[in-house]
Amino acid sequence: MIKQISLFFVLCVFVSMNTRAQVVEDFQPSPVNQPGSAYPQVNSEGRVRTQIMAPDAKSVQLDIGGVKYDMVKDENGLWTGESAPQDVGFHYYQLNIDGASVPDPGSLFFYGACRYGSGIEVPSDDQEIFAIKDVPHGHVHEIWFPSESTKTDRRAFVYTPPGYDKASSERYPVLYLQHGYCENETSWPVQGRANFIMDNLIAEGKARPFIIVMTYGMTNEISFGGLRNFDIKPFQTVLIDELIPYVDTNFRTLSNQENRAMAGLSMGGFETRLITLNRPDVFSYYGLFSGGVYKSEELSEHENLKLVFMSCGSKERPDGVKSAAAELKSGGINAEYYISEGTAHEFHTWRRSLHQLAQLLFK
């Protein structure tokens, strides 16, 4: 019995030491830190480490990916701690200081989880798809468009491709691109890096230059449990009757169905699906990123449909996307699917999905 206990004790110490030894000490500052901030950092395993001065605190935790990791205080009151390895790509996170949930002051802030809060970038093998390279850059316009139906002026971001402002007469196709639940119109142009993905694809000759319009999908006023009762009409009115006419008046667009696409991530895919089914006359390209699938019978009367694109992370339900694409193809519809390897329901899946879809649009 004593022997067994001793063995168990030795084993526990070994496991504990081994766990410590497994943290690879090659941490680097996250590229989305505040200017000049050394923390948070990420190592080659994808562990996130951060620090904060809190000399009088009893408990500080790093809260990421749904798990809270205890941090440790040194003699100066500086707390340090790290997470388990995270998937590649972008993650929202926060700190808990004696029970208060607050942003980490070391990181930049991003709109997700229904609030502006901390974000971190875990390096990926394909991160150069959204890097800021020495190539011609398009512009991201912040616009405010009038909305009769909501009695407000509403914000959208509009990406125009490199050379748009120089070219005085060229007209461009348009992708309307929606964020997910608890995100907003900043999510695609900021953490989604839609503009840099496009700049790089255009520089490589892999995508036709087009305009991207990103606005708030009015998704966040409902409870997520209330999704079945979600009424698409208010947003459909803003998008179809107010935003599209504003964009077609104020930008040099090709303003017909054949040159108009709609895509969205997660609940933005849900919205894309509903709006394209309600209004088969408006868009010719449909994209659902981790946002459901179409059945061919739903699309039987969609006359000018050029492409259905569906995607998700390999850690989501890739089989559903694959079988839906096969079913659409068997129904005579041009369908493509994409599975993001090693990622879940997060922004890296959706950056990669945009990178794929953009190469297929308007060709």
Next chain:
Amino acid sequence: MIKQISLFFVLCVFVSMNTRAQVVEDFQPSPVNQPGSAYPQVNSEGRVRTQIMAPDAKSVQLDIGGVKYDMVKDENGLWTGESAPQDVGFHYYQLNIDGASVPDPGSLFFYGACRYGSGIEVPSDDQEIFAIKDVPHGHVHEIWFPSESTKTDRRAFVYTPPGYDKASSERYPVLYLQHGYCENETSWPVQGRANFIMDNLIAEGKARPFIIVMTYGMTNEISFGGLRNFDIKPFQTVLIDELIPYVDTNFRTLSNQENRAMAGLSMGGFETRLITLNRPDVFSYYGLFSGGVYKSEELSEHENLKLVFMSCGSKERPDGVKSAAAELKSGGINAEYYISEGTAHEFHTWRRSLHQLAQLLFK
């Protein structure tokens, strides 16, 4: 003696009650809160009140205007506290939780004090100058321009007036507008609300439509004490040799001296002064907002100078600005000054200054 003590005690209680009674209970959520967030709030006296759940904290403080105000915990662990009355306009602030300085998760975040952190808006009588009204809105373009001298692609924000994207041939004058020390290129288009100030002036017919370009002034890498040794050359090169040519190529500008202005706040005024003195051939309108003054002898060889504009808050040193304007006028220079009533070295002074200057430019 006992009588004296009693009197003192009664007096203290009275003062204490009276102090409490002085807090006017008409607090309203700040307009720059996170979506759906009830706190922070501001009352008609300009007091800031905020709340945060921190059940295990020993001490929480509201840190605003250089003063830390103790907050009080209720039985549920919710801390509440308020500041003394603040000047009208925009203020940066933070919370201190058991010694940790963190953003208030209830507010939106703004770049100032050398980091993105919390901000609050204290209502002012003239806040409609920057309100989002039902008028035509210009666009704020996020652009990335190549910079040989720094071997980077650099970000700027470009305001184009309403109708710019519709009008296919009209060309516009340009104002280059700089932020202050520990701010960046987001400060003018976000908390400065430069775009809404312009939209409203143009709608009222009070300003000629022009373009505004806002980039990072490379101010924050130096220590503030090192200002005397500040070398303007790196930023002057970026601005004059790289950004201006990019803007003149990519936007429909009137690309000559007579249609080009430079202005800046605080250290951005200091930069404006140095650059306009080094390069009298580039700009015809100079604006210093809480950012120093010119002497007429310095400008004796500035041949195409149309206007010198100097301003500050009434709580700064208005006499210096007034006497400098008088001295310039006596030297035959078209000089104007503006004093922002009731404000100090903060963004409301500078919003009002832009509102004044914009009405004088390019006329």
